[in-house]
């Protein structure tokens with residue numbers, strides 16, 4: 001019933017509700033912080049007559065971030081939901097724009113915090129990705145599908161109307177969010193691809209109709225591509241190069257991309273098959289994405305086209321095409337393991353590795369270039385990135401932004417999905433379109449933008465935002481001490497000396513045992529190890545000659561070994577003496 005009442009909301013501008021009450025407001029907060037490309041999670045909060053305790057909320061997206069590279073071993077970062085702690089019962093729904101991890105990846109962590117009954121609205125492909133992830137952790141969610149034909153969703157004071165756009169993943173949408181004070185257009189990740197590979201273009205007419213209402217207060221816009229002039233290249237413009245790289249190769253071909261990029265996998269499979277190659281899927285996330293794409297009929301792939309990793313050796317090199325997970329260098333991904341020699345499949349000279357993926361995702365860039373270097377050293381031919389025209393950005397450039405702004409005619413612009421430099425270049429571009437500087441809102445990292453029904457806007461309100469790091473399955477249990485220890489381990493390794501002490505005599509039972517990880521290859525450094533054993537023994541004897549306890553011995557040996565290892569090698573591994581009485 002509710003849905004029908006709002007059936008033609010966007011089509012019939014006069015039906016947009018006019019609220020005369022003087023001091024209602026819409027507060028928009030970013031739980032991942034403004035000025036962050038990833039961990040997208042936006043809160044739209046309707047505050048009636050200035051009474052925050054009666055506010056009602058919808059959420060747009062719920063994505064993960066990739067921690068900075070000095071957060072060793074920490075897998076992911078998620079938005080901080082502290083602000084919602086006392087407002088859980090006022091959350092009317094979570095609306096998902098598209099299936100990229102930085103927009104959906106936190107659902108499995110955040111849903112148990114906010115409540116599993118909160119309805120989630122998502123496009124078909126994103127739904128499949130979310131459900132696959134939730135099944136792994138045994139969480140049931142209330143997810144409702146939508147597509148371009150769905151009626152707008154009416155939730156309390158909000159009416160959310162999805163609008164199809166194009167991006168680097170199919171099934172991407174924007175939202176026209178009608179509220180009592182006007183329309184907010186949530187324009188997250190998009191480009192205007194006039195030749196999309198799946199044939200589904202953006203719904204320009206619908207965007208124009210939203211603009212024609214004259215009621216668009218603010219456009220929250222993707223800004224990542226706004227430092228590029230002109231129009232972003234179409235996905236179809238790389239098809240030819242991508243095809244050539246695959247069909248012209250004599251040896252084995254490996255393709256890596258963002259797992260969710262099912263259009264790219266579909267292309268690779270088609271080109272590979274055209275020259276008689278069999279498809280080898282390596283890595284859980286790619287396998288899952290391809291299965292989802294098959295189920296949703298984005299791609300047709302017969303069982304006979306695929307061969308399992310174990311049977312690779314039965315096929316000639318030029319009959320194999322590998323689709324590999326891990327373009328961003330995640331340590332436990334298939335590609336990293338291959339490079340480290342820890343995978344059944346070994347990279348060899350004559351292989352070609354194609355990175356059809358972005359080389360700019362905050363937190364991953366240097367990993368990617370490290371892998372490219374290592375692969376090249378191993379004799380593989382590596383082709384990558386925009387230089388080779390194997391990847392186009394999924395984010396619109398200035399002309400696309402200008403078109404969206406002109407269609408919507410918003411009063412305010414609020415760039416999102418970019419680092420500060422992108423937000424700044426968005427502001428510069430908007431100036432050329434006649435937007436005064438104060439019409440482009442750039443809130444602080446933790447500030448909210450509050451739009452008042454009298455037309456004013458302020459960014460004075462701040463919300464609490466901490467870094468919430470995910471390590472394996474634990475939420476937020478990784479402290480700075482742990483990070484510092486991991487940093488030491490990663491850079492200089494670990495060095496452990498085991499001292500077995502005879503309980504009766506108080507003397508060493510046998511010479512110290514030395515274990516090391518990531519410090520030096522022990523076999524090649526016998527001399528150093530022997531030296532350290534002798535030194536550890538001497539230090540032990542010295543420490544026990546005075547009245548001593550085990551803790552004292554441990555500390556003495558540790559400090560001494562740290563000092564001489566640094567003198568000898570210039571490195572500072574973590575030194576862990578184990579003193580055991582036997």
Ligand SMILES: [Zn+2]
Nearest residue numbers: 098100167189
């Ligand atoms: Zn995206």
